[in-house]
Amino acid sequence: MTDISSIYHPPVKRSVEIAGHKTSISLEPLFWDWLRKVAEEEGIPINALVARIDVERIGADNPPGLAGAIRQWLAARALGRHGG
Template sequence: MSGEFYHPPVKRSVEIAGHKTSISLEPLFWDLLRDAAEAEGVPLNALVARIDAERIEAATAPGLAGAVRLWLAARACR
């Protein structure tokens, strides 16, 4: 694995239920998130909103960035 994967997080704005929020993710996770949204045929904001709704229902809800990373990891394991 090359050093290109070890890039600090990049903050980007997303809109969830009509409210803007920012998420800091490493570029690799942004790429994976975009690919997942495209594969599921939904806009990136809609996918993040779905992940957010799922994380809020968790017994011990992680932060949104952590939830996105966990969701992507679980998706990769399918």
């Protein structure tokens, strides 16, 4: 059985490079793990996946912040509501 307290953790800030510039993103470890898993499944670096999510988010009518966009993208993908 998984220790339920391990999913409740404050955000962790990490640096990623998007379009040639570094930026910091704060996500909970659960989302960092999930993002890493998807990147591995797609055979691309995390930076490339984050850059793709960033392009999609910027094109939205009312774009959220990048960390929120990543969480929403991952959830939409898990729910089958996103083609990516």
